[in-house]
Amino acid sequence: MSISTSPALRLRGLHKTYANGVQALKGIDLEVNRGEFFGLLGPNGAGKSTIIGIVTSLINRSGGSIEVFGINTDEDLEGAKRLIGVVPQEININQFEQPLRIVAQQAGYYGIPWREARERAGECLRWMGLWDKRTAMSRTLSGGMKRRLMIARALVHGPRLLILDEPTAGVDIEIRRATWSLLEEINDAGTTIILTTHYLEEAEALCKKIAIIDNGRIVKDTDTRSLLRQLVTETFVLDPMQPLERAPTLPGFATRLREDGSIEVDIEKGVGLNELFHALDDAHIQISSMRNKANRLEELFLRLVDESKGRAASAPEPNEVTP
Amino acid sequence: MTKPEATEDRNQTGRNPMQTLRSISDEQRSRLSEAWVGFATTVRREIHRVLRIWPQTLLPPVITTCLYFIIFGPVLGDRIGQMQGYTYLQYVTPGLIMMAVLTNSYQNVVSSFFGAKFQHHIEEVLVSPMSSQSILLGYAVGGVFRGLVIGAVVGLVALLFADLPVVHPVLTIAVAVLTSVAFSFGGFINAMVARNFDDISIVPTFVLTPLTMLGGVFYSVTLLAEPWQTLSYANPILYMVNAFRYGILGRSDMPIAVAFGVLTLFIVGFYMAAMWMLRRGIGIRS
Numbered sequence A: 001m002s003i004s005t006s007p008a009l010r011l012r013g014l015h016k017t018y019a020n021g022v023q024a025l026k027g028i029d030l031e032v033n034r035g036e037f038f039g040l041l042g043p044n045g046a047g048k049s050t051i052i053g054i055v056t057s058l059i060n061r062s063g064g065s066i067e068v069f070g071i072n073t074d075e076d077l078e079g080a081k082r083l084i085g086v087v088p089q090e091i092n093i094n095q096f097e098q099p100l101r102i103v104a105q106q107a108g109y110y111g112i113p114w115r116e117a118r119e120r121a122g123e124c125l126r127w128m129g130l131w132d133k134r135t136a137m138s139r140t141l142s143g144g145m146k147r148r149l150m151i152a153r154a155l156v157h158g159p160r161l162l163i164l165d166e167p168t169a170g171v172d173i174e175i176r177r178a179t180w181s182l183l184e185e186i187n188d189a190g191t192t193i194i195l196t197t198h199y200l201e202e203a204e205a206l207c208k209k210i211a212i213i214d215n216g217r218i219v220k221d222t223d224t225r226s227l228l229r230q231l232v233t234e235t236f237v238l239d240p241m242q243p244l245e246r247a248p249t250l251p252g253f254a255t256r257l258r259e260d261g262s263i264e265v266d267i268e269k270g271v272g273l274n275e276l277f278h279a280l281d282d283a284h285i286q287i288s289s290m291r292n293k294a295n296r297l298e299e300l301f302l303r304l305v306d307e308s309k310g311r312a313a314s315a316p317e318p319n320e321v322t323p
Numbered sequence B: 001m002t003k004p005e006a007t008e009d010r011n012q013t014g015r016n017p018m019q020t021l022r023s024i025s026d027e028q029r030s031r032l033s034e035a036w037v038g039f040a041t042t043v044r045r046e047i048h049r050v051l052r053i054w055p056q057t058l059l060p061p062v063i064t065t066c067l068y069f070i071i072f073g074p075v076l077g078d079r080i081g082q083m084q085g086y087t088y089l090q091y092v093t094p095g096l097i098m099m100a101v102l103t104n105s106y107q108n109v110v111s112s113f114f115g116a117k118f119q120h121h122i123e124e125v126l127v128s129p130m131s132s133q134s135i136l137l138g139y140a141v142g143g144v145f146r147g148l149v150i151g152a153v154v155g156l157v158a159l160l161f162a163d164l165p166v167v168h169p170v171l172t173i174a175v176a177v178l179t180s181v182a183f184s185f186g187g188f189i190n191a192m193v194a195r196n197f198d199d200i201s202i203v204p205t206f207v208l209t210p211l212t213m214l215g216g217v218f219y220s221v222t223l224l225a226e227p228w229q230t231l232s233y234a235n236p237i238l239y240m241v242n243a244f245r246y247g248i249l250g251r252s253d254m255p256i257a258v259a260f261g262v263l264t265l266f267i268v269g270f271y272m273a274a275m276w277m278l279r280r281g282i283g284i285r286s
């Protein structure tokens, strides 16, 4: 298959059983198209980092196959690796080395001669706002700077597929937003991005497609918009002018009283908010403010993960590999 | 880099830095030249490391060895007397140099590679397209560099204390280089299987030091009674020390060809073992 038509990443039947017997992946099939911004979501221990580790060949797989832009890693591992850049979940920089050297060396590992490597490294560091720190000892960088250093290092060889494992964990809001626009910029330039995150608003803001993984299986793999469309109801919190003592009866709406005297209202999809306000008027309730209860994606996420847990508990595992 | 239409205009204004970072897959470099650059980068990094932390890597072994020279020269040498027709200091100096070369080659690769594992920046190399061969040889050159620099410095200092004729200069250098290659590979294997800092000191403490001390550095094995003499022939370091002594003084307890055979065996054996482990990812991939 030619590089111009095959997906950026294609995983087939990926299995992983760690030496201690933990079955981290139980048959992952995933396809990420070229140029896509793809989100990999899932609770702690779901297997996200394991997938990334296997794709970047830091973890040996127990079964399945990997294709990067049509290059099967069993046939040409080095060729596949040249196309990938990775920002791991844990800090993995040499704390005693200088950022400029770290990034230039990385370029060298990809076969870029030293002079060009240093130029590229300087470029990446400037881009990440780390130029002033280029000769500081990495140990002295802040946590956020170390993350950006890892991004610079992942970009230096111009990867076609950039994989980031929770790039904004433990980063303040300002830098998180800055990282978002940076990633969008990289994606705009044609680089495919795969990102794992626990921040659903991050996935909602960035990712065109989302896969949710739980307990070593993909439980949902779709585009973000249609995922959101699956939400049947949305919950709003209404603050009345005077605190209420019991939940009002509003025809056509389920309501609940909250401890602080405000109310929660479930609104079904397709029902206009005007109808809600009519009902409130009829009940003589004055509303001072109103907000969305939780991130919608978050709710959906919890529901899907719950469902998958329910399934796992009631049904025998179909794709079990014997250890 | 692939360019979707939507960003075409942006590319022309050059505002997106990603555009200037050409993908390496767009460049016309052969795999061979890439492999060479990867290897050269590793060598550069390893040598830089040795020089950057020279008070840890270069200074201590030089000081230690010089102390040996002082003790076995002016302090004790005359009382011990001659050994096989040489002053005692002359006799022990080749062994002391060899000891410095082999322990430092080993130590350098062990600490550098294990340090990279410990801080996880070994992953930088593992995710890159660098071949196992480039990785192994790159680390090994670092070990050889440190071993030989120390060997050379110690040798020069030794000249202040003892008269060293260096009868066979080429052979002397060859033995030093081969020994440090063998022990660099050995250190690499040790670092791969090591899980903690204790694991990287076990071999130097329980294997290297005893074998070196009993490896004919301080005495001629011909002085030993049986079965110790025969047992000593199982010690590979004995051959290396004697070959080196032969290069410097022109005298050896054993045939030089055998010494080269032993060295070759160790280099090939360690190399193959290390390559096999790297390919399997032993100690570096879960």
Ligand SMILES: Nc1ncnc2c1ncn2[C@@H]1O[C@H](COP(=O)(O)OP(=O)(O)OP(=O)(O)O)[C@@H](O)[C@H]1O
Binding pocket: A018, A019, A020, A022, A023, A024, A042, A043, A044, A045, A046, A047, A048, A049, A050, A051, A089, B286
């Ligand atoms: N080296 C390892 N040895 C044994 N088990 C492991 C190893 N690494 C991960 N696991 C297990 O594999 C499972 C998946 O872990 P993984 O790190 O892939 O999860 P994750 O989705 O990245 O979680 P998080 O969101 O917390 O980063 C977990 O049960 C974990 O305990």
Ligand SMILES: [Mg+2]
Binding pocket: A048, A049, A050, A089, A165
């Ligand atoms: Mg993880």
